[in-house]
Amino acid sequence: MNKTIFISCFNPFIFRNILTSDVLRILKTRIGTKIVIFVPDYKMDFFKEQLNSPNIIIEGIKVWKSSKQDIIFRFLTGSLVDTSTIMVHKKEKLYRDKRYFRFIISWLLIKIFSHIFFIKTFIRSLDSLTVDKKTFLSYILKYNPSLVFSTDVFNDYDIRLLATAQSQKIKTVGMIRSWDNFTTKGVFRIKPNKLIVHNEILKNQAINWNGVSKEDIFVSGIPQYDRYINGKRIDRETFFKKIGLDPKQKLILFSPFGGRFTDTDWQIMEILKNFIKNKEILPSQVLVRCTPNDPVNLGKFLSDENFYIDKPGQGFEGRTTRDQELTDLDMDWLADCLYHSDVIVAGGASIGIDAAIFNKPTILIHFDGFEEKPYWQSVKRFLEYQHPRDIINSGAMLSVKSVEELKQHLNNYLDYPLMDRSARKEMLKNQCWKLDGRSGARIGDFILSLLY
Numbered sequence: 001m002n003k004t005i006f007i008s009c010f011n012p013f014i015f016r017n018i019l020t021s022d023v024l025r026i027l028k029t030r031i032g033t034k035i036v037i038f039v040p041d042y043k044m045d046f047f048k049e050q051l052n053s054p055n056i057i058i059e060g061i062k063v064w065k066s067s068k069q070d071i072i073f074r075f076l077t078g079s080l081v082d083t084s085t086i087m088v089h090k091k092e093k094l095y096r097d098k099r100y101f102r103f104i105i106s107w108l109l110i111k112i113f114s115h116i117f118f119i120k121t122f123i124r125s126l127d128s129l130t131v132d133k134k135t136f137l138s139y140i141l142k143y144n145p146s147l148v149f150s151t152d153v154f155n156d157y158d159i160r161l162l163a164t165a166q167s168q169k170i171k172t173v174g175m176i177r178s179w180d181n182f183t184t185k186g187v188f189r190i191k192p193n194k195l196i197v198h199n200e201i202l203k204n205q206a207i208n209w210n211g212v213s214k215e216d217i218f219v220s221g222i223p224q225y226d227r228y229i230n231g232k233r234i235d236r237e238t239f240f241k242k243i244g245l246d247p248k249q250k251l252i253l254f255s256p257f258g259g260r261f262t263d264t265d266w267q268i269m270e271i272l273k274n275f276i277k278n279k280e281i282l283p284s285q286v287l288v289r290c291t292p293n294d295p296v297n298l299g300k301f302l303s304d305e306n307f308y309i310d311k312p313g314q315g316f317e318g319r320t321t322r323d324q325e326l327t328d329l330d331m332d333w334l335a336d337c338l339y340h341s342d343v344i345v346a347g348g349a350s351i352g353i354d355a356a357i358f359n360k361p362t363i364l365i366h367f368d369g370f371e372e373k374p375y376w377q378s379v380k381r382f383l384e385y386q387h388p389r390d391i392i393n394s395g396a397m398l399s400v401k402s403v404e405e406l407k408q409h410l411n412n413y414l415d416y417p418l419m420d421r422s423a424r425k426e427m428l429k430n431q432c433w434k435l436d437g438r439s440g441a442r443i444g445d446f447i448l449s450l451l452y
Contacts, residue, residue: 003451004034006139006148006165009047010061010157011177012293016326018151018175018443019051021223026444028053033451036143038136038161042316046325059139061157070156073127078186079109080120081209084386085183086110095376117211120187127189133164140168147451152177153188153195162190173447176202179350179431180387182209194450196443198222199433218446221439222432227331228357229437233339240340243287243308250284250342250414253355257347257365258294260322262379265347266299267369269307271403272345276306280407282414287337289351292330293322310337343413345406347379349388352397353431356424361413362397363406364388395420396427 005027009015018024019037027035034055039047041060048058066074078086087110094103113119135157148165150158153174165172174192176182182205191210196218197203203219206212240247254272256265269288275281285306290296292313303309312333313324326334334354338344344355344362352362368378375381383392383399392399398420400406413419428435 002032002034003147004036004143004145005447005451006143006145006161007035007037008148008150008152008155008158008161009037009039010155011152012323012325013177014151015047015050016331017177017224018440020328020331021226021443022438022440023223023443023447024051026441027447028055030448030452033448034143036139036145038139038157040323042319043325046314046316050327057143061135066156067132069127069131070159073123073131073189074156075106076109076123077120077127077189079106080114080123081182081186082110082114083183084384084389085180086186088381088384089184092376092381095374114186120211124187124189124191127159128163128166131163131190132160133167136161136164137168140164140170145170147171147173147447149447150174150192153190153192154181154185159189162192166190166193171450173450175443176206179353180385182206183386194218196220196446198439199431201430218443219433220443220446221434221436223440223443224331225354225357225432225435226437226440227328228335228354229435231332231335234336236340239336243310245285245287245306245308250282251340252284252286252410252414253337253341253344253360254286254288255344255346255348255351256288256291256296257379258291259297260294261347261382262368263297263299264369264371264373264379265296266301267371268345268365269298269301271369271406273301273304273307275407275410281410284342284414287341289334289337292324292326295322342417343410345410349391349397352391353427356396356428357432357435359418359421359424361417361420361424363409363413364392364397364399365406366399367401367403367406391427391431394427395423 036057038059038061041062044058044060090106148170150162152158162172172192173194175196187210194216195206195212203217206217207214236247272286276284288309290311312330313326315324338355338358341360344360346362347365355362366380366383391397398409400409
């Protein structure tokens with residue numbers, strides 16, 4: 001009997017995380033399975049080119065601005081989990097817009113109502129009843145899907161897809177896209193029938209904060225890391241020839257915060273440049289890997305022979321740089337960059353998990369270059385974020401709060417990169433669950449088990 005699966009792909013990282021992994025390979029090779037993938041309409045040509053297959057259909061959805069419904073319920077559900085990250089976000093908004101009444105409502109929701117499950121259930125039910133179901137209803141009537149796979153349960157488009165599917169009694173599977181989603185976004189608005197999570201940490205957060213039954217949760221591992229385990233890396237000579245640097249010297253990979261978070265990334269680059277110029281660290285070069293979905297402020301920085309600035313991702317005409325897609329080639333290149341680097345200096349902690357798979361140490365920046373910014377504009381506030389806090393406390397990644405600390409830890413790691421190896425190994429066990437190269441296949445097999 002033929003079965004049709006709907007898959008959402010509205011966040012720029014879903015193509016990388018799901019559609020280039022074994023998830024899609026498993027699903028599309030099952031005889032009698034048709035797959036309909038929903039993407040933003042302006043990306044249709046890209047997806048048709050990348051995912052050319054007889055049983056895959058690409059449907060483009062016209063993008064929309066957030067509705068009042070989305071804004072209201074995102075505010076409510078985003079205030080129904082009590083985490084330090086969410087409180088930081090609320091205080092940042094208060095600092096920017098001085099909307100004290102809104103902050104007080106948020107604070108009451110977080111500190112009082114977030115601990116009452118009836119409130120969460122009531123708000124979810126009200127959201128599900130009132131959310132727009134017109135966008136996807138025609139596609140459901142057209143294709144009659146047996147299952148809807150929401151790859152990012154916090155995404156506004158996914159929310160409409162899930163709500164519409166459930167109103168038509170169609171089985172739904174949702175997935176938590178990233179390790180920080182629960183601590184940064186709160187409660188998801190529509191509860192799917194089954195939930196896929198990367199690890200036991202997210203499983204416990206789904207149970208304790210979102211009221212998901214443990215029987216409805218499937219732990220998979222992280223599918224985008226399968227290529228790190230299964231892939232082959234290019235040799236050092238070829239890699240350094242590509243970036244025009246010296247393979248005999250150490251390589252520092254700098255991953256900036258991006259313009260949404262700070263305008264001082266260029267100052268960290270200038271500090272690294274001065275370290276090398278003044279011979280304050282072991283002879284090194286710097287590969288700057290710009291964030292693919294956030295423009296990096298290069299400011300007054302002037303590159304020299306010791307720097308290579310990499311700007312990965314596939315852009316789309318007329319769209320912002322926050323909406324780029326990463327292809328197979330981009331992901332393999334990232335793996336090569338991490339593999340051939342000696343130490344990673346980063347704004348955000350996510351790339352530190354990638355780096356640890358190759359046993360590379362990571363230093364996190366928690367100072368504002370040459371400046372002293374007000375706290376709520378400073379990167380120092382990110383030390384309050386909940387999701388990387390345990391990792392920093394464990395020593396799996398180091399936090400530096402000054403130029404001198406950065407220099408000290410850079411020299412330590414450049415001299416002995418295996419330092420803190422056991423802490424990184426423990427972090428990988430907690431965050432990745434299993435690093436066996438089969439996470440994507442597990443997800444694909446799980447979805448098929450719900451169909452057949």
